[in-house]
Amino acid sequence: MSPHAELVSRLRAAWLSGKTRPMEYRLAQLEALGRFLDEKKQDILEATAADMRKPPFEVEVSELSICRSELNHTLNNLGAWMKDKHVEKNWATQLDSAFIRKDPYGVVLIIGPWNYPINLLLVPLIGAIAAGNCVVMKPSEITRNVERLVAETLPRYLDEDCFAVVTAGVEETTRLLENKFDYIFFTGSPSVGRIVMTAAAKHLTPVTLELGGKNPCYVSDSCNVQNVARRVAWGRFFNAGQTCVAPDYVLCSVEMQEKLLPALREAITEFYSPNPRESPDFGRIVGDRQFQRVQALLHSGHTAIGGQTDAGERYIAPTVLVEVQQDDPVMQEEIFGPILPILTVASVDDAIAFINARERPLVLYVFSSRKEVVKRVLERTSSGGFCANDTIMHMTIPSLPFGGIGQSGLGRYHGRSSFETFSHQRSALLRGAGRETLNTPRYPPYAPHRLPLLRAATETKRRATCLLL
Numbered sequence: 001m002s003p004h005a006e007l008v009s010r011l012r013a014a015w016l017s018g019k020t021r022p023m024e025y026r027l028a029q030l031e032a033l034g035r036f037l038d039e040k041k042q043d044i045l046e047a048t049a050a051d052m053r054k055p056p057f058e059v060e061v062s063e064l065s066i067c068r069s070e071l072n073h074t075l076n077n078l079g080a081w082m083k084d085k086h087v088e089k090n091w092a093t094q095l096d097s098a099f100i101r102k103d104p105y106g107v108v109l110i111i112g113p114w115n116y117p118i119n120l121l122l123v124p125l126i127g128a129i130a131a132g133n134c135v136v137m138k139p140s141e142i143t144r145n146v147e148r149l150v151a152e153t154l155p156r157y158l159d160e161d162c163f164a165v166v167t168a169g170v171e172e173t174t175r176l177l178e179n180k181f182d183y184i185f186f187t188g189s190p191s192v193g194r195i196v197m198t199a200a201a202k203h204l205t206p207v208t209l210e211l212g213g214k215n216p217c218y219v220s221d222s223c224n225v226q227n228v229a230r231r232v233a234w235g236r237f238f239n240a241g242q243t244c245v246a247p248d249y250v251l252c253s254v255e256m257q258e259k260l261l262p263a264l265r266e267a268i269t270e271f272y273s274p275n276p277r278e279s280p281d282f283g284r285i286v287g288d289r290q291f292q293r294v295q296a297l298l299h300s301g302h303t304a305i306g307g308q309t310d311a312g313e314r315y316i317a318p319t320v321l322v323e324v325q326q327d328d329p330v331m332q333e334e335i336f337g338p339i340l341p342i343l344t345v346a347s348v349d350d351a352i353a354f355i356n357a358r359e360r361p362l363v364l365y366v367f368s369s370r371k372e373v374v375k376r377v378l379e380r381t382s383s384g385g386f387c388a389n390d391t392i393m394h395m396t397i398p399s400l401p402f403g404g405i406g407q408s409g410l411g412r413y414h415g416r417s418s419f420e421t422f423s424h425q426r427s428a429l430l431r432g433a434g435r436e437t438l439n440t441p442r443y444p445p446y447a448p449h450r451l452p453l454l455r456a457a458t459e460t461k462r463r464a465t466c467l468l469l
């Protein structure tokens with residue numbers, strides 16, 4: 001028997017009791033989560049600093065503020081989201097009630113990664129609570145200090161009958177996944193995503209997979225180079241490059257590369273001083289294994305900016321690589337570190353062909369002051385999300401669904417999309433018990449002359465189109 005079977009059945013019993021269903025209960029749990037964020041803010045800042053020297057400003061922006069914004073958006077809208085959605089009816093059901101009820105799934109498992117260990121655990125949790133589920137959370141074991149903080153303190157704020165934190169490494173998570181959950185929400189790498197989906201398939205459990213990949217960033221010839229450099233450098237070097245939506249590589253013309261390099265150098269110096277190692281605003285790689293992997297990617301192409309490393313501190317300087325070839329190691333995997341390769345293309349169509357020849361990314365970035373260039377890339381490519389003339393900022397809008405496509409993931413969340421992800425759209429038809437003569441045409445013995453009446457009562461007709469309008 002799986003070591004967590006008892007926990008899962010305890011949570012399922014609580015869910016079946018119906019206690020998570022009332023809106024007041026959900027609101028109270030969400031408010032309690034807000035208190036956790038407020039009261040444990042200092043502990044969160046310390047734990048993230050201890051794990052990866054995350055700059056406090058970055059923790060405020062990318063962990064606390066995003067969670068707070070998601071929480072407020074949910075608290076502001078939950079009443080409207082929970083309402084039954086009444087739907088159009090056919091003639092046969094005109095006197096009845098047909099609607100979609102947003103039903104909780106039951107017991108949900110949320111598995112989080114280490115790069116934004118609070119945000120990527122709590123933002124899905126907000127959606128799961130809002131939708132009326134019980135939740136098992138499994139934070140990443142790599143960010144040990146945050147894992148300990150969450151395991152020791154979060155359950156004290158929430159209803160322990162319905163919400164639990166499990167600390168587990170790979171082996172124990174494998175055992176945890178043997179249990180039957182009603183929904184699994186996973187954020188992490190595509191390879192582990194496959195393992196999670198395989199485990200879920202055994203129980204036919206639906207999944208959301210928020211995965212990673214290589215996000216292209218096309219910089220057209222018509223743009224404000226200084227602004228582009230600052231926005232790209234910010235997105236790439238935030239959290240020392242360990243961001244799923246970071247621009248992974250730049251595609252631009254040879255001429256643009258020549259202008260972009262000095263602008264990137266200037267932006268990096270402006271952000272992190274001439275020696276980024278001394279900057280309090282530049283983080284570190286999370287662990288030794290990850291450091292070795294990212295460091296090995298520095299050998300691709302030619303180092304134009306940065307390139308310095310210190311294994312003892314797990315420091316890798318903000319780095320820009322040029323003369324990178326498509327088959328270089330840095331172009332074979334998600335970089336997930338402070339390295340920005342630039343590859344040159346001849347035109348926007350070349351960039352589009354380059355992007356379309358690869359796995360579909362989590363987000364695609366385009367910089368251009370020409371609307372037709374942005375429009376062309378948007379229309380001719382496919383990606384989880386799209387952001388023109390900036391990086392990462394699309395994530396700050398809770399009403400934009402967030403998620404990947406293909407290799408970068410399956411499903412979406414944030415705001416209403418989170419609520420919908422964690423809700424089963426249960427279709428309901430409430431018919432009157434009488435008026436039986438109206439049902440007679442459909443019963444055997446079948447009478448062909450009744451067929452037109454039956455069809456008229458149940459079949460959806462093509463709407464008439466008016467050629468004048």
Ligand code: NAD
Nearest residue numbers: 112113114139140170173174188189192210211212213244
């Ligand atoms: P990971 O896949 O190694 O680990 C994620 C979680 O899965 C952790 O909790 C870990 O304990 C667990 N896990 C690891 N191996 C497992 C196994 N064999 N069986 C079951 N569970 C296992 O990912 P990571 O290194 O923590 O995070 C980095 C990856 O996550 C990158 O690819 C990044 O792009 C991606 N990511 C995606 C998003 C997104 O929103 N799409 C956000 C952040 C990170």
